[in-house]
């Protein structure tokens with residue numbers, strides 16, 4: 001299509017004009033600076049008619065590891081990883097739309113855990129990369145996202161993709177996200193009771209697509225899968241003494257290894273002489289979650305969408321198909337945790353943390369949030385070929401604030 005103006009264009013509303021069939025295509029670029037990796041999502045939308053929601057046409061997705069927080073002492077190098085990903089957008093977006101295509105980066109728990117100074121230095125370098133690009137750089141285009149937004153925007157994404165935000169008879173689903181450093185739970189309460197017994201800072205009103213949703217949401221910093229490993233080892237927020245060894249019954253007996261997280265080196269290993277296996281391991285992970293999370297009664301009976309590390313660990317252990325995902329019960333994680341923890345030698349080609357991760361997920365779901373053994377979890381990585389990530393919700397929010405959609 002060219003930009004030629006045809007005489008008949010004035011006779012048609014813009015969306016119906018035959019030569020303009022694609023004139024209402026637009027793009028949005030959203031970066032997710034997570035604690036374990038940085039990801040770019042390039043979305044294509046078509047607004048077919050002004051009274052309908054913009055239709056999502058597709059997504060281009062790419063990711064790199066490690067995340068920005070690993071470059072805490074080399075912010076320029078960190079920004080370089082963002083630039084590499086942004087080069088993909090140069091190829092994906094037609095040049096005449098560059099100036100109208102917004103680019104935004106939101107960082108999550110990895111940067112929340114860094115010192116203010118180091119986090120700001122990284123964000124400043126990223127901002128420079130954006131300013132040098134041909135794209136639209138809105139105000140606040142680079143920053144650390146509020147934990148409550150992370151949950152809400154993921155909820156918007158999943159419920160948009162499953163068609164629950166349009167039309168009548170909306171039956172929304174709750175969402176569970178398990179990151180490296182933090183974890184989120186979000187749902188739309190149906191009972192007056194829930195609103196009454198929930199602490200005020202767990203409830204947030206959010207406007208999207210001409211509706212207001214009062215959501216239950218909370219982000220637990222330090223309860224992501226990798227942070228939980230450190231907590232289980234007793235190493236989270238510890239002044240680590242040189243050569244200090246952290247041991248756990250969740251690790252293979254003979255294991256001794258090193259692990260770098262958040263710029264600190266940890267030595268860890270199994271209980272050489274002591275106990276190993278599910279029972280002692282579960283007691284260890286239980287200490288990390290017990291009594292630390294709010295348990296809304298309402299969620300016991302409902303089913304949830306779960307993604308990120310819930311998905312990865314379920315796929316790693318063949319509980320679900322890696323491409324298709326699947327439906328599980330909470331007790332399936334427990335069954336698998338027992339199987340792996342009580343036979344660690346059989347799983348020694350997988351991650352040494354597999355037993356600990358599965359035990360933690362089980363404890364988080366049951367003793368943390370208070371789900372039942374039979375609670376259903378819909379494990380999903382993509383819906384209609386779009387990643388289930390807070391980034392789509394964030395892009396809608398962005399387009400709305402720029403007046404590109406309502």
Ligand SMILES: O=c1[nH]cnc2c1ncn2[C@@H]1O[C@H](COP(=O)(O)OP(=O)(O)O)[C@@H](O)[C@H]1O
Nearest residue numbers: 034035036037108109179180181182308309389
């Ligand atoms: O867009 C995505 N597609 C697929 N997986 C994702 C996406 N975003 C995050 N993840 C998953 O999230 C987990 C890592 O969490 P992340 O690095 O975002 O930590 P954080 O949320 O605590 O900052 C991994 O399981 C990773 O595969």
Ligand SMILES: [Ca+2]
Nearest residue numbers: 034035108179
């Ligand atoms: Ca994340």
